[in-house]
Amino acid sequence: MEACGRGRELLRPRPARPALPFGADLLQATERGLEEIVDRVARGTLQGADQIGLAVGPAVKRYRM
Numbered sequence: 001m002e003a004c005g006r007g008r009e010l011l012r013p014r015p016a017r018p019a020l021p022f023g024a025d026l027l028q029a030t031e032r033g034l035e036e037i038v039d040r041v042a043r044g045t046l047q048g049a050d051q052i053g054l055a056v057g058p059a060v061k062r063y064r065m
Contacts, residue, residue, distance in 0.1 A: 026063040033059035 037055050040046035046055060 029063050030060060033062060 034056065037046065037052065037059060040055070041052060046052055
């Protein structure tokens with residue numbers, strides 16, 4: 001029996017996924033994201049507790065542990 005349509009493409013082995021950060025790597029990645037926010041605050045392009053909070057939220061939630 002022969003595969004039809006995209007069946008042949010589905011039978012090929014898939015490339016390996018890139019490794020996701022784990023443990024200490026997650027913490028370092030989160031710190032890098034927060035450092036960018038600290039730089040924005042220092043430059044004055046990010047002001048006010050509400051705006052800082054909106055920027056910090058996604059940075060912290062991106063790499064949940």
